[in-house]
Amino acid sequence: MLDQIHVRMKKILFFVRxxxxxLEYTKEQLESFINHHMDAVIITDLEGQILRVNEAxxxxxxxxxxxxxxxxxxx
Numbered sequence: 001m002l003d004q005i006h007v008r009m010k011k012i013l014f015f016v017r018x019x020x021x022x023l024e025y026t027k028e029q030l031e032s033f034i035n036h037h038m039d040a041v042i043i044t045d046l047e048g049q050i051l052r053v054n055e056a057x058x059x060x061x062x063x064x065x066x067x068x069x070x071x072x073x074x075x
Contacts, residue, residue, distance in 0.1 A: 048072045 034041050040057035044050050049072050053065045 042073065044073055048074065 043052040
């Protein structure tokens with residue numbers, strides 16, 4: 001019984017490690033897309049709070065990221 005639990009735990013941990021690597025890769029790809037996109041990119045949460053802007057946003061709107069992150073955008 002304990003051997004079966006041990007085997008299942010190993011499988012779960014293996015799966016978690018794989019998923020973590022895949023998530024890290026996806027995050028890196030998204031970061032690269034946002035950072036290198038020529039258009040202004042602004043990311044907000046569902047309530048409109050600014051979570052992230054890219055360099056193009058800073059150039060277009062004249063606001064640095066640290067000045068707008070955490071602020072609420074109104075549409």
